[in-house]
Amino acid sequence: MGLRTPLYQRHAEAGARIVDFGGWDMPVNYGSQIEEHHAVRRDAGMFDVSHMCVADLRGAGVRAFLRQLLANDVARLQTPGKALYSCMLREDAGILDDLIVYFLTESWFRMVVNAGTRTKDLDWIRQHARAHGVEVNERTDLAMIALQGPNAREKAAGQLPVAERAAALALGTFVGAECGDLFIARTGYTGEDGWEVMLPATRAVAMWNAWSEAGIRPCGLGARDTLRLEAGMNLYGSDMDESTHPLESGLGWTVAWEPTDRNFVGRAALAQIKAAGSARKLVGLLLEDRGVLRSHQKVSSGAVGEGEVTSGTFSPTLERSIGLARVPAQTGERVHVDIRGKLLAARVVRPPFVRNGRPLVS
Amino acid sequence: MSNIPRDLRYTKSHEWVRTLANGSVEIGITDHAQHALGDLVFVEVPEAGREIAAGEGCAVVESVKAASDVYSPVSGAVTEGNAALADAPELVNQDPYGAGWLMRVRPRGSADIAALMDADAYAAHLESEAS
Numbered sequence: 001m002g003l004r005t006p007l008y009q010r011h012a013e014a015g016a017r018i019v020d021f022g023g024w025d026m027p028v029n030y031g032s033q034i035e036e037h038h039a040v041r042r043d044a045g046m047f048d049v050s051h052m053c054v055a056d057l058r059g060a061g062v063r064a065f066l067r068q069l070l071a072n073d074v075a076r077l078q079t080p081g082k083a084l085y086s087c088m089l090r091e092d093a094g095i096l097d098d099l100i101v102y103f104l105t106e107s108w109f110r111m112v113v114n115a116g117t118r119t120k121d122l123d124w125i126r127q128h129a130r131a132h133g134v135e136v137n138e139r140t141d142l143a144m145i146a147l148q149g150p151n152a153r154e155k156a157a158g159q160l161p162v163a164e165r166a167a168a169l170a171l172g173t174f175v176g177a178e179c180g181d182l183f184i185a186r187t188g189y190t191g192e193d194g195w196e197v198m199l200p201a202t203r204a205v206a207m208w209n210a211w212s213e214a215g216i217r218p219c220g221l222g223a224r225d226t227l228r229l230e231a232g233m234n235l236y237g238s239d240m241d242e243s244t245h246p247l248e249s250g251l252g253w254t255v256a257w258e259p260t261d262r263n264f265v266g267r268a269a270l271a272q273i274k275a276a277g278s279a280r281k282l283v284g285l286l287l288e289d290r291g292v293l294r295s296h297q298k299v300s301s302g303a304v305g306e307g308e309v310t311s312g313t314f315s316p317t318l319e320r321s322i323g324l325a326r327v328p329a330q331t332g333e334r335v336h337v338d339i340r341g342k343l344l345a346a347r348v349v350r351p352p353f354v355r356n357g358r359p360l361v362s
Numbered sequence: 363m364s365n366i367p368r369d370l371r372y373t374k375s376h377e378w379v380r381t382l383a384n385g386s387v388e389i390g391i392t393d394h395a396q397h398a399l400g401d402l403v404f405v406e407v408p409e410a411g412r413e414i415a416a417g418e419g420c421a422v423v424e425s426v427k428a429a430s431d432v433y434s435p436v437s438g439a440v441t442e443g444n445a446a447l448a449d450a451p452e453l454v455n456q457d458p459y460g461a462g463w464l465m466r467v468r469p470r471g472s473a474d475i476a477a478l479m480d481a482d483a484y485a486a487h488l489e490s491e492a493s
Binding site: 017316 | 406422425428
């Protein structure tokens, strides 16, 4: 038996198919993964993401600490509640994890990191936090539910106390705020509008049930994966890990090089790679032949060399296979992918594939 | 409870076999298998004329999440792959024992088929896998 979220019993009762995900017993679907995917693109769906790790960082030196710890710069966060996506790097620029950090007060930031990297992340953060007098507190008392889709915010807000609805609906993109005992953030991992809500674990089942009755469809991690891939978002452990750096992972945009005197962990090594030019890049692939791209399939870029699919699936929105692949930097627009011994044609595209319900590639 | 027709024979790896009037056999995956795989999005069936051995991987069914091999329950020559599945892989989910058949094979002898499970034995096998 794996670790279980406060909603595990609810998933089991609903007939969810449960799988192991990084040591957690999580619902992969409640019947049809494709219908769950469409529910998020067209209406509203919700995911139990309580397995993710929420950590509060407190101390007078927390901003200075995070400016050193993260490759993106929390100096960009000037309004309380504002969130930032960043990589956390090793000294050699290998990616320890990707995360979201919220600025709440000058002595309180909140971080959400991946479930599978929880222990190593917390060890790393605490080890570096000591010198800054920053206290790191993992919030195992919180559950997290992602409500996603064009109608998700409206449907979800209807289940909040009347006094809190307007403030919740007024949240801007990539901003979070406390609404009663809920922390609501307008963030997500699907390419749709929506919220990610952190709430007391003791309240998780009641809120899940209320949102379900309000017409928000429970969705499993299967749909979450096809949605994030259509949205061109990386998955830690598949598209990047400690052996890869941001510049070959499609994450160069998350590295804040200015100001030049901000010496974040991994900067020196990454600056060298940048100066020499990254040998590889992460690209989107659209399979032109019939079949399904899967991680670890070989990609042939012709004379410039070979690469590998890092994530692949069938896209329910595009009704064809899409993927991400790490390929030689000189790779052009056409590649071939080895699928069970057959070389199938694929086109290199710039992710995302789908945003806000609309295909961006054809 | 999954549907297990009485008139078919079954493998432990969740394929079914139907003997046709002309002595050929039709092969597919069971209701239990399609349910476990989830929505199918791609099916690769063998071409007519291919010689296959019992236990050999001869078709691939892919759900959104993963690709799975289908093993031939019998040795013989493929006479037909179900061409309709190229455009409509969901037929395997909707009608696993009918329109969702995968391939037809002219078997070499009848020993392979005799060794397969009947409906009761397959139901017992599913129960033992679940426990």
